[in-house]
Amino acid sequence: MEARRDVFQAIADPTRREIIGMVAHESLNVNALAEKFDVSRQAVSLHVKILQECGLISIRQQGRERYCEAKLEGLAEASQWIEQYKQFWMDKFDSLDKYLIKIQSEKKTDK
Amino acid sequence: MEARRDVFQAIADPTRREIIGMVAHESLNVNALAEKFDVSRQAVSLHVKILQECGLISIRQQGRERYCEAKLEGLAEASQWIEQYKQFWMDKFDSLDKYLIKIQSEKKTDK
DNA sequence: TTATTGCGCAAGTAAATGCTTGCGTACATA
DNA sequence: TATGTACGCAAGCATTTACTTGCGCAATAA
Numbered sequence: 166m167e168a169r170r171d172v173f174q175a176i177a178d179p180t181r182r183e184i185i186g187m188v189a190h191e192s193l194n195v196n197a198l199a200e201k202f203d204v205s206r207q208a209v210s211l212h213v214k215i216l217q218e219c220g221l222i223s224i225r226q227q228g229r230e231r232y233c234e235a236k237l238e239g240l241a242e243a244s245q246w247i248e249q250y251k252q253f254w255m256d257k258f259d260s261l262d263k264y265l266i267k268i269q270s271e272k273k274t275d276k
Numbered sequence: 277m278e279a280r281r282d283v284f285q286a287i288a289d290p291t292r293r294e295i296i297g298m299v300a301h302e303s304l305n306v307n308a309l310a311e312k313f314d315v316s317r318q319a320v321s322l323h324v325k326i327l328q329e330c331g332l333i334s335i336r337q338q339g340r341e342r343y344c345e346a347k348l349e350g351l352a353e354a355s356q357w358i359e360q361y362k363q364f365w366m367d368k369f370d371s372l373d374k375y376l377i378k379i380q381s382e383k384k385t386d387k
Numbered sequence: 388t389t390a391t392t393g394c395g396c397a398a399g400t401a402a403a404t405g406c407t408t409g410c411g412t413a414c415a416t417a
Numbered sequence: 418t419a420t421g422t423a424c425g426c427a428a429g430c431a432t433t434t435a436c437t438t439g440c441g442c443a444a445t446a447a
Contacts, residue, residue: 171290173287173289176288180405182357189361189364195425205406205407205408207408211405214425228415229412229413229414230423231425237361237362240365247287247355250346250351254348289434307394315435316437317393318396321394323435325395339445340442340443341392341393341444342394342395
C-alpha cells in the first residue's frame, strides 16, 4: 500500500471522504474515528495515515492520543482541476473567488 | 477490473484526467487518443470505457471510429463535494492561484 | 476482392489497495 | 507497580487496478 499518492487518489476512497467530512467539523482521535466505521481501527488508522501523507489532515499528538484535524486547503489542487471545466456545465458562477471569475471571463470567448 | 466505479474513482487516475483534458478541447477517436500516450491502445481503450461508464465522456460512433466527447457535467458530483469545504480554506490565502503556484513548485518530485 | 485500419474482447500478470489479526510500546490511572 | 488504553508496525490475504499481448471483426482503402 505504498505508491502514487495524491489528493485525487486520497479522495477516491469513500471511507476517506467520510473521514474528511467528520474531522472537518471537529477534531477526532483515531479511536473515536474508528468507532464510527464498521472496519477495524487499523484500517481507519491506515486511511488516516494516507490522508495525512496527502496533506488533507494533520495530526496533533496529545498524550497518547492523536487528534486528526482537517487541512481542507489540501483540496485546492483537486478543486482547481475540476474548476477549470466548470464553465462547460454551468452558465453562472456563484463563487466569489476572484481567480475563478477572472478565468471565466477570459474564456467566455470559447465554447 | 470491474467494481466500484464512481467519478472520484475515475479522476483518481492521472491518465484518465489527461484524457478528459484532451477530449474537453476536441473530440478524438480512441486511436488518436492512444497515440498521445506511452501505453498501449488497449490500455487507453479501457480508460475510455471507464470514463464512459462514469458518465464523463460519451462515444459517438462514426463508421469504424469511435469519437470520445467530454461530458464535463459528470464532474458536478465531485465538484460539489469539494465545494462544500472550499470556504474553509479560501479565506486563508489571498487567492487560490497563489496557493496553487505554491503547491506546484513544491511538487517538483512528480512522476 | 484483398489488404489495412480502428477497436473491442479476452486472458494473463504484476503491482496496488483495503482489510484483518497479532504484537509492541508509550501513556494513564488504580 | 500493575493494568488498561491509544495507536503504530508488520505480516498475510483477497481484490482490484493498470497494463500487456493475441485474436477477431467490421469498416475502409487499394
